[in-house]
Amino acid sequence: MALRRFDLEAGGDTFAFKPETEEKIAFWRGKYPAEKQRSAVIPLLWLAQKDNAGWLSEPAMREVADRLEMPYIRVYEVATFYTMFRLQPVGKYHVQLCGTTPCQLRGAEKLKEVCKKEIGDIMYVTDDGRLSWEEVECLGACVNAPMVQINDDYFEDLTPDSLAQILGKLKNGAEPAAGPQVDRVNSAPEGGATTLTEAALFDGSRNAIRTLPNLPQPAEEEAPAPDAQQQTLAAIKRTIIGGAKAAEGAEKKEAAGERPPEITIDPAAHDDLKRIKGIGPKNEDALNELGIFTFKQIAEWTPANVDWVEDFMSFPGRIEREDWIAQAKTLATGGQTEFSKRVDAGDVPSSQDDED
Numbered sequence: 001m002a003l004r005r006f007d008l009e010a011g012g013d014t015f016a017f018k019p020e021t022e023e024k025i026a027f028w029r030g031k032y033p034a035e036k037q038r039s040a041v042i043p044l045l046w047l048a049q050k051d052n053a054g055w056l057s058e059p060a061m062r063e064v065a066d067r068l069e070m071p072y073i074r075v076y077e078v079a080t081f082y083t084m085f086r087l088q089p090v091g092k093y094h095v096q097l098c099g100t101t102p103c104q105l106r107g108a109e110k111l112k113e114v115c116k117k118e119i120g121d122i123m124y125v126t127d128d129g130r131l132s133w134e135e136v137e138c139l140g141a142c143v144n145a146p147m148v149q150i151n152d153d154y155f156e157d158l159t160p161d162s163l164a165q166i167l168g169k170l171k172n173g174a175e176p177a178a179g180p181q182v183d184r185v186n187s188a189p190e191g192g193a194t195t196l197t198e199a200a201l202f203d204g205s206r207n208a209i210r211t212l213p214n215l216p217q218p219a220e221e222e223a224p225a226p227d228a229q230q231q232t233l234a235a236i237k238r239t240i241i242g243g244a245k246a247a248e249g250a251e252k253k254e255a256a257g258e259r260p261p262e263i264t265i266d267p268a269a270h271d272d273l274k275r276i277k278g279i280g281p282k283n284e285d286a287l288n289e290l291g292i293f294t295f296k297q298i299a300e301w302t303p304a305n306v307d308w309v310e311d312f313m314s315f316p317g318r319i320e321r322e323d324w325i326a327q328a329k330t331l332a333t334g335g336q337t338e339f340s341k342r343v344d345a346g347d348v349p350s351s352q353d354d355e356d
């Protein structure tokens with residue numbers, strides 16, 4: 001890394017943004033609230049550098065500080081930290097050569113020799129004013145090492161020959177093509193892809209795969225497992241032995257927790273509890289026998305109510321696992337769940353009254 005010092009002579013005493021830059025300044029400042037305007041310091045320094053022939057004079061830094069009401073030292077700190085800001089005059093095309101380990105291992109030292117030969121010492125500006133160069137730290141394109149940045153463009157996968165050609169074109173007023181200088185697209189392997197090459201990955205045929213490990217199987221998921229069916233049947237038998245007797249049986253069972261409040265309402269006002277995933281016709285019957293007819297009732301169950309119902313209906317943990325209460329809250333407020341949409345569309349056999 002070169003020592004970075006201000007050039008206090010070359011910058012003169014004043015700096016002014018170009019009139020057309022004001023709109024860009026307003027854009028960047030507009031991204032930050034009034035009390036955080038100093039957050040725009042980097043984009044404003046960048047704009048100042050562009051308006052000052054590619055480098056930041058000390059008056060340019062002061063102008064930025066004044067506009068953002070920052071102490072000058074705070075702006076100097078930013079400008080001297082980032083190598084994207086140049087602190088002395090540069091050529092029309094300024095080369096930033098990455099000398100960090102990946103680039104160095106891939107030949108950056110030889111590229112430095114090219115820069116010295118074609119341009120001169122670090123930060124020397126050629127007599128025609130077209131070229132200058134410096135060494136910088138990693139520019140984040142290590143996969144395409146070695147590389148340089150010239151003004152706003154990256155030139156990657158360089159060799160001494162390819163860099164010399166690029167510099168030659170810039171000297172002669174031509175425009176070299178930026179990007180990788182070998183046969184690769186962006187950061188893809190040279191010569192084309194070496195992995196993920198199966199056509200099926202890209203022609204849509206992979207979408208035909210319908211089973212994946214651990215993928216939920218909707219039809220099976222909606223129907224209670226055989227054991228659960230037996231348990232549910234037993235619960236219904238306990239509850240559908242006559243209203244009063246069922247209630248008495250429920251009390252005798254001494255289920256853990258607290259029985260949820262029951263209500264009596266017009267059947268026309270009953271909700272279709274089968275729109276809750278996990279409640280089929282049998283469970284709905286059992287719940288109705290307990291005086292549970294609406295989503296709102298289920299949505300309001302306390303943990304003690306959940307314990308009681310699970311214990312009573314002999315499916316420990318199921319209400320929480322199937323998230324009945326969250327589903328009921330959504331449905332009680334007129335919302336939809338993915339499952340309720342399928343029930344409404346008639347796509348869920350276990351939620352049809354004539355089955356089960």
Ligand code: FES
Pocket residue numbers: 098099100101102103104137138139140141142143145146147
């Ligand atoms: S090391 Fe050169 S771009 Fe990262």
